[in-house]
């Protein structure tokens with residue numbers, strides 16, 4: 001049985017006050033919630049503050065981050081290494097988000113390098129995959145997702161996916177309010193799992209596949225009722241403690 005993981009990607013949002021209010025609010029909302037791993041990925045600037053607040057929280061909140069570099073140290077201005085993330089207690093690291101692929105020209109191969117580097121340092125990659133609207137309309141969704149996963153499998157072997165998280169995020173559903181239907185998302189998640197199973201059924205069975213793209217408290221339960229949807233990567237709704245906790249509670253309830 002896969003343990004659900006609900007992660008909030010705060011993207012480029014935050015201030016000291018907001019981080020403090022959101023984490024304190026989330027901690028209060030999570031009282032009594034069991035059976036789901038809850039993670040947050042604040043902007044790197046706020047990891048220190050988030051680590052301090054999480055250490056004082058009554059409920060377990062996993063600290064994550066939104067990106068990592070492929071270098072350990074040196075002349076790489078603006079970049080952040082796995083050891084730096086570990087230094088602040090961040091364990092679940094988002095890589096390959098479509099916003100990084102698009103605005104920073106990150107290729108499948110570059111994202112796969114990040115994946116390997118995180119694993120090497122004992123961190124959990126949250127590998128984002130997903131198709132554009134045009135690719136969706138052209139019926140290329142599964143092929144695009146398979147190609148993005150194969151960049152990891154072909155360089156590191158399918159076992160590299162053990163302990164990692166895949167986040168299926170159709171790009172057209174991100175921040176648009178135009179979420180994939182639960183049935184469509186399930187169909188793609190099953191296809192992604194089947195693709196991994198071609199290499200290893202054991203790995204396919206255990207790998208967490210989150211759905212992301214306009215997940216809200218109102219539609220979350222429908223996703224989590226699907227057998228191959230093991231959690232969510234949440235953007236906008238993760239910026240509100242009550243909404244984000246409601247999504248986490250829906251996952252805990254559905255996967256009991």
Ligand SMILES: O=C[C@H](O)COP(=O)(O)O
Nearest residue numbers: 009174175213214235236
């Ligand atoms: O990483 C999170 C996703 O991009 C989803 O964002 P959203 O929930 O605002 O659509």
